[in-house]
Amino acid sequence: MTANLYKMLSIAEANQIVLGSISPLEAVDIDLLSATGYVLASDIMAQEPLPPFPASIKDGYAVRSADGAGDFDVEFEQLAGSAPGKLSQGKVAYITTGAPLPEGADAVVQVENTEALTGTGSQRRVKIAKAAWGPGDDVRAVGSDIKAGEMILPHGSIVGPAEVGLLATVGAAKLKVHRKPVVAVLSTGDELVEPQEQRLGPGQIRDANRYMLASAASSSGCKVVDLGIARDTVEAVEEKFQQAVSRGADVLLTSGGVSMGNKDFIKAILERQGKVHFGRVRMKPGKPLTYATIEATSSSKAMIVFGLPGNPVSSIVTYNLVCLPALRKLSGHQEPGLRRVDAKTQTAIKLDPERPEYHRVSLSWHRESGGAGFAAASTGGQISSRLLSMRSANALLELPSAQGVLPAGSVVSALLMGDLGGMPIPEDIPMTDPLQ
Numbered sequence: 303m304t305a306n307l308y309k310m311l312s313i314a315e316a317n318q319i320v321l322g323s324i325s326p327l328e329a330v331d332i333d334l335l336s337a338t339g340y341v342l343a344s345d346i347m348a349q350e351p352l353p354p355f356p357a358s359i360k361d362g363y364a365v366r367s368a369d370g371a372g373d374f375d376v377e378f379e380q381l382a383g384s385a386p387g388k389l390s391q392g393k394v395a396y397i398t399t400g401a402p403l404p405e406g407a408d409a410v411v412q413v414e415n416t417e418a419l420t421g422t423g424s425q426r427r428v429k430i431a432k433a434a435w436g437p438g439d440d441v442r443a444v445g446s447d448i449k450a451g452e453m454i455l456p457h458g459s460i461v462g463p464a465e466v467g468l469l470a471t472v473g474a475a476k477l478k479v480h481r482k483p484v485v486a487v488l489s490t491g492d493e494l495v496e497p498q499e500q501r502l503g504p505g506q507i508r509d510a511n512r513y514m515l516a517s518a519a520s521s522s523g524c525k526v527v528d529l530g531i532a533r534d535t536v537e538a539v540e541e542k543f544q545q546a547v548s549r550g551a552d553v554l555l556t557s558g559g560v561s562m563g564n565k566d567f568i569k570a571i572l573e574r575q576g577k578v579h580f581g582r583v584r585m586k587p588g589k590p591l592t593y594a595t596i597e598a599t600s601s602s603k604a605m606i607v608f609g610l611p612g613n614p615v616s617s618i619v620t621y622n623l624v625c626l627p628a629l630r631k632l633s634g635h636q637e638p639g640l641r642r643v644d645a646k647t648q649t650a651i652k653l654d655p656e657r658p659e660y661h662r663v664s665l666s667w668h669r670e671s672g673g674a675g676f677a678a679a680s681t682g683g684q685i686s687s688r689l690l691s692m693r694s695a696n697a698l699l700e701l702p703s704a705q706g707v708l709p710a711g712s713v714v715s716a717l718l719m720g721d722l723g724g725m726p727i728p729e730d731i732p733m734t735d736p737l738q
């Protein structure tokens with residue numbers, strides 16, 4: 303099939319096809335400290351309650367609440383990490399935060415509400431100036447933080463710092479997580495040289511895409527296999543495809559060679575080696591985006607291939623919109639798509655009459671008299687060769703295809719790429735009472 307015969311899909315259809323063709327990769331074992339960024343492949347339950355014993359919330363004295371205020375002998379010290387002692391009638395025990403409540407005590411009085419009296423060691427005495435409210439005062443009951451058998455993290459949870467803390471708490475030192483895909487990156491083109499090349503020859507440019515895509519995939523935690531640059535021959539490209547397979551790639555990202563030129567033969571090679579699901583998408587930039595699957599054989603695993611357009615902006619925009627959700631789904635994410643917010647344009651933007659455009663913007667949070675929301679500042683000229691249009695871009699405006707100009711102040715949906723850098727430093731929380 304020649305490139306122009308591929309049906310032009312919408313980006314939503316393209317996403318649906320890609321995500322419908324893949325499943326999360328198999329579960330592997332991982333140590334807790336290496337698990338950040340992975341997705342849990344099994345549910346994690348708490349084996350024991352937390353705290354496992356009634357624990358003091360304060361540094362102070364363990365008391366029988368019914369004894370009230372007065373002067374008491376300090377029978378012993380109950381320190382965190384020690385087994386609970388046994389408190390005699392009419393006595394109190396010095397206790398530290400996190401220590402188990404001694405048998406016979408039912409509350410804690412913080413040290414601020416007491417006064418040390420004379421005496422040391424077994425003669426030590428204390429005045430309880432302000433009595434405990436009642437049983438349980440300043441004590442964490444068994445299981446009050448986590449109940450025994452409680453679901454801590456369901457499978458599909460993304461492991462971040464808080465999750466690592468929770469997993470450590472419940473003793474989940476070894477985990478089952480979905481394997482992350484191995485991503486091979488390949489640039490194609492006779493004009494390309496490595497970034498180290500300081501003197502460009504006639505017609506040459508430096509390879510930006512392979513480095514950019516490798517960086518993008520590794521920032522998602524994927525292992526990257528660098529296939530280098532394939533020159534513009536069928537044999538050279540086919541040899542690189544073979545290397546991707548033999549080096550265990552789950553995903554191959556190629557850039558260049560998917561359009562209409564007589565050296566653009568990525569699509570034709572993919573047709574021979576696997577199944578091309580689509581070869582054109584109604585979007586700007588990135589129209590010739592191509593997606594194929596290559597089946598597993600007795601000696602190699604299945605591989606999916608994204609033929610990304612060579613223009614650097616087209617390749618990174620299609621990566622974000624289509625490849626990243628696929629990498630996330632393979633990694634076990636249950637909501638792999640980019641997050642969408644509404645944003646107000648700061649300048650007028652010319653629309654494209656033929657294709658919906660993903661206009662690169664920098665979003666920032668703005669408060670105005672009419673309310674608060676995201677303001678979208680264009681990153682300037684949007685031609686797909688101008689990688690500067692991606693610099694400091696944290697979102698893609700979803701501009702409809704239409705004649706004319708979208709006026710400044712229009713509210714448009716925007717897809718977030720990465721986190722919202724460039725946001726203002728958080729202001730203090732106002733001290734005024736909002737309920738007054």
Ligand SMILES: Nc1nc2c(c(=O)[nH]1)N[C@H]1C(S)=C(S)[C@@H](COP(=O)(O)OP(=O)(O)OC[C@H]3O[C@@H](n4cnc5c(N)ncnc54)[C@H](O)[C@@H]3O)O[C@H]1N2
Nearest residue numbers: 489509510511512558559560561562566589611612613616
């Ligand atoms: N007759 C037509 N020509 C083109 C069409 C079309 O529909 N009909 N589509 C255009 C669109 S849209 C795009 S996008 C590009 C995509 O082209 P390819 O994927 O075939 O990419 P190349 O032709 O190899 O390169 C395009 C451009 O990008 C530069 N490039 C390529 N690789 C890299 C790299 N690794 N790092 C930096 N820059 C790279 C290359 O030198 C070219 O300037 O096709 C249009 N043509």
Ligand code: MOO
Nearest residue numbers: 587588589616686
């Ligand atoms: O779709 Mo191409 O990516 O406009 O340049």
